[in-house]
Amino acid sequence: MWFVKYNIIITIYNFCTFLEFLLHKLTAKDTGKTCLMKALLNINEKTPEIVCILLSFAEENGFMEKFINAEYTEENYKGQTALNIAIERRQTELVRYLIDKGANIDVRAKGRFFSPKNKFEGFYFGESPLALAACTNQLEVVLLLIDKKPTNVTNQDSLGNTVLHALVTVADNSEAQNAFILDMYDTILRKSKNKSLEHITNKEGLTPMQLAAKTGKTEILRYILSREIKDKENRVLSRKFTDWAYGPVSSSLYDLQDVDTCWPKSLLEIVVYNTNIDNRYELLTLEPLHTLLQLKWKKFARYMFFMSFLLCFIYNIALTLVSYYRPRGDQQLYPLSFSHDKGWLQLVGQMFIIVFATYLMIKESVVIFWGKNSNLKSLLSDAWFHVLFFIQAILVILSVFCYLFGVKEYLAFLVLAMALGWTNLLYYTRGFQSLGIYSVMIQKVILNDVLKFLFVYILFLFGFGVALASLIEHCVDGEDCVAYQSFSTAIVELFKLTIGLGDLEIQQESRYPVLFLLLLIVYVILTFVLLLNMLIALMGETVEKISNESEHIWRLQRARTILEFEKSLPDWLHRKFQLGESCTISKRDNRTCLRINEVKWTEWQNHVSCINEEPVSSLIAGM
Numbered sequence: 023m024w025f026v027k028y029n030i031i032i033t034i035y036n037f038c039t040f041l042e043f044l045l046h047k048l049t050a051k052d053t054g055k056t057c058l059m060k061a062l063l064n065i066n067e068k069t070p071e072i073v074c075i076l077l078s079f080a081e082e083n084g085f086m087e088k089f090i091n092a093e094y095t096e097e098n099y100k101g102q103t104a105l106n107i108a109i110e111r112r113q114t115e116l117v118r119y120l121i122d123k124g125a126n127i128d129v130r131a132k133g134r135f136f137s138p139k140n141k142f143e144g145f146y147f148g149e150s151p152l153a154l155a156a157c158t159n160q161l162e163v164v165l166l167l168i169d170k171k172p173t174n175v176t177n178q179d180s181l182g183n184t185v186l187h188a189l190v191t192v193a194d195n196s197e198a199q200n201a202f203i204l205d206m207y208d209t210i211l212r213k214s215k216n217k218s219l220e221h222i223t224n225k226e227g228l229t230p231m232q233l234a235a236k237t238g239k240t241e242i243l244r245y246i247l248s249r250e251i252k253d254k255e256n257r258v259l260s261r262k263f264t265d266w267a268y269g270p271v272s273s274s275l276y277d278l279q280d281v282d283t284c285w286p287k288s289l290l291e292i293v294v295y296n297t298n299i300d301n302r303y304e305l306l307t308l309e310p311l312h313t314l315l316q317l318k319w320k321k322f323a324r325y326m327f328f329m330s331f332l333l334c335f336i337y338n339i340a341l342t343l344v345s346y347y348r349p350r351g352d353q354q355l356y357p358l359s360f361s362h363d364k365g366w367l368q369l370v371g372q373m374f375i376i377v378f379a380t381y382l383m384i385k386e387s388v389v390i391f392w393g394k395n396s397n398l399k400s401l402l403s404d405a406w407f408h409v410l411f412f413i414q415a416i417l418v419i420l421s422v423f424c425y426l427f428g429v430k431e432y433l434a435f436l437v438l439a440m441a442l443g444w445t446n447l448l449y450y451t452r453g454f455q456s457l458g459i460y461s462v463m464i465q466k467v468i469l470n471d472v473l474k475f476l477f478v479y480i481l482f483l484f485g486f487g488v489a490l491a492s493l494i495e496h497c498v499d500g501e502d503c504v505a506y507q508s509f510s511t512a513i514v515e516l517f518k519l520t521i522g523l524g525d526l527e528i529q530q531e532s533r534y535p536v537l538f539l540l541l542l543i544v545y546v547i548l549t550f551v552l553l554l555n556m557l558i559a560l561m562g563e564t565v566e567k568i569s570n571e572s573e574h575i576w577r578l579q580r581a582r583t584i585l586e587f588e589k590s591l592p593d594w595l596h597r598k599f600q601l602g603e604s605c606t607i608s609k610r611d612n613r614t615c616l617r618i619n620e621v622k623w624t625e626w627q628n629h630v631s632c633i634n635e636e637p638v639s640s641l642i643a644g645m
Contacts, residue, residue: 054095062107062116073116077123091126100133101149109155114162127151127167132180148188149179156185156210157192159202168213175214182224185210190230193239195301200241207242212251217258220246227287231280235292238299244308247276258611270623275615276310278602282614283588290314294581303574306581310616314601315581317616322591322599323584324453330587331450337378338443341418344371344436376422383415389586405582406465407449414442452579459572462579463565471560479520479553486545487513493533493541520549 061072080089094102105125108116121127129151135144147157152174155163167174178184183191186207193203207230211219223229228236234243250262261277281289293305306312389408417439424432448464451457491509519542568575591599602614 053099054093056089056092056104058089058104059092059094059107062104062111062113065111065113069113070116070119073119077119081123087124090120090124091129093129094131094133096133098133098135098144099131101129102131102133102136103129105129105151106131106154109151109160109163110158112158112160114160114166117163118166121166121170127171127174128177130179137180146188146191148183148185148191150174150177150185152177153179153183153185153188156206157188159206161206161209164206164210165213168210172215175210175219176216176222178222178224182226184219184222184224184230186220186222186230187224187228187233190234190237190239190242193234193242195238195240203242204245207245208249211259212256217256220259229280232287232289232292235289235305236296236299238296238301238305240301240304240308243305247281247308247310250274258607260607263605263607263615265617270621271619272622273617273619275603275605275617278310278314278614278616281310282314282601283585284596284600290581290585294578294585303571303578306577309618309620313618314616315577315584317601318584318588318599319580321601323587326587326590327450327453327583331447331453333378334443334447334450337375338440338447340371340374341436341440341443344375372422372425375418379415379418379422382411383419385590386412386415406469407446410442410446411449414439414446417442452576452583455573455576458576458579459568462572462575463568466568467561467564470564471557475553475557475560479549482545482548482553483513483516483520486541487516489541490516490538493538516545519546520554522550 058073058076061069061076077086077090080086091103094100103125105117105120105127106129108120127150130149131154132149133144136147136149138144138146147154152164152167155167175185179188181187189203189207189210193199220231221229224233226233231243231246234246246261248262249260250264251257251260263275265273265275267273279285280287283290290311293302293311296302299305306315386408389405390412417435421432421435421439424430424435448461451461487509491512494512588596588599602616604612605615606612
């Protein structure tokens with residue numbers, strides 16, 4: 023008996039070894055590419071016949087499953103199977119044939135090409151066959167894969183992305199691509215048995231809608247926010263509900279979930295604080311974001327803005343008075359001494375400015391150093407006033423402490439803080455569209471043009487300053503010294519030449535007067551003639567460019583201001599000022615919605631539909 027069992031084991035082992043040998047012979051050692059994959063990579067009229075022969079041979083010899091699901095082992099295309107290649111080659115019938123023969127549809131292509139670190143190494147289509155078919159506009163294949171395994175749509179890849187995330191990622195805001203992306207997104211959403219598919223988050227904690235906002239995909243975000251589905255089965259997928267319509271006027275309710283700031287990672291915060299996309303202004307014009315910001319401004323932000331301006335103005339007045347009515351001459355410096363006439367005013371003013379400066383320092387340091395949306399690019403482009411307010415607060419605190427300890431240099435800190443304080447009032451021009459743009463222009467000119475000019479100018483100033491100072495002979499005792507007697511004075515004189523206040527007199531005491539004059543002439547040409555005129559031209563170009571985008575920039579500034587004020591509200595006030603109304607979509611689906619009345623003349627003239635004579639906003643499900 024044992025001999026029979028032994029022979030059976032030997033036979034099975036030999037058979038398995040034979041199968042492995044066959045599979046090994048049909049597979050490339052270095053890449054893991056099988057002859058089936060090679061056939062699919064080289065599509066011609068004989069490819070279907072060759073695929074059928076190869077699969078029949080594998081089936082007859084008992085290694086079909088391993089053969090049809092063999093994966094690339096090469097680093098760039100690791101994990102790719104014959105099914106992925108057939109989809110990429112747009113061979114629908116071969117895809118259907120492979121699936122019928124047992125091709126696994128849950129495989130993941132995780133090679134470097136499919137998860138590129140930069141756009142030149144590959145392209146992200148998602149890792150699953152479903153995502154690949156969806157992102158390459160193969161609707162028939164998508165429906166085939168969903169019918170084969172309905173739960174396939176909820177699968178997540180190594181980034182945590184579903185097929186919807188993948189569609190958002192590949193969208194590029196071009197008109198040609200948007201059409202099929204939106205159609206594919208809508209089809210998959212409706213076909214999915216899981217009605218919460220759109221709420222699945224990736225490893226960054228982002229839903230497809232939030233990912234669209236973060237990456238600046240305008241059209242797909244517009245579609246998601248304004249999606250309205252009439253059929254009862256899929257009505258739960260809607261984010262917009264038309265309550266009533268009369269002529270060109272309609273009243274719609276927009277779902278505020280994940281849009282308003284009361285939800286984590288809200289769309290408002292993502293769009294307003296995301297400096298990595300260039301079309302933030304365009305995203306803020308989408309509904310309900312546009313109306314939501316307007317209502318927040320009218321309900322509470324404008325009042326907080328005015329109170330903040332009033333308090334800051336009083337603070338600067340106090341700072342100015344403290345600076346003006348300071349102890350002079352032989353009067354004692356300490357504020358607790360009332361030996362001078364305005365001692366009591368000095369004391370009250372010092373107490374007020376130290377309290378307010380401390381508040382400013384804490385408030386702005388939280389925004390700059392601990393804000394979750396704070397980074398260098400964001401601070402320089404949107405929030406440079408936070409930095410200026412913080413610096414001013416530090417200068418005020420330093421001046422007060424120096425004053426308390428009797429250090430006379432306190433006045434230098436106080437004067438700098440006073441000058442910066444009045445300049446910071448430009449922040450409040452953003453409350454008015456006509457004034458806010460001037461503040462933007464100043465900011466952009468300083469950051470884009472003046473800083474570049476100063477960098478180059480300082481190089482010239484230092485280089486020529488060292489050269490000219492080296493040519494000056496040392497002064498002899500008892501003789502009058504020339505103007506360029508040191509490096510510091512050389513720098514000052516060169517700066518005067520730049521602004522047109524200097525002269526080109528030959529320095530008689532220089533070692534080489536002709537060379538000295540030649541250097542001065544070259545310096546004037548490079549700085550006064552070239553750099554200054556280039557700066558003026560660049561500033562004019564910047565101003566013209568910003569003028570064309572003035573309204574967009576102003577709206578973005580005001581949006582950021584609204585969110586900053588809203589964050590500063592205590593919880594009970596935040597809840598009180600929360601916008602929206604409760605609406606019932608179904609028995610178990612209650613949402614917070616924002617009502618927006620819209621007038622659409624074009625759509626009304628072209629598409630006249632049935633209207634609700636008795637709108638009931640709280641019972642949308644019965645419409």
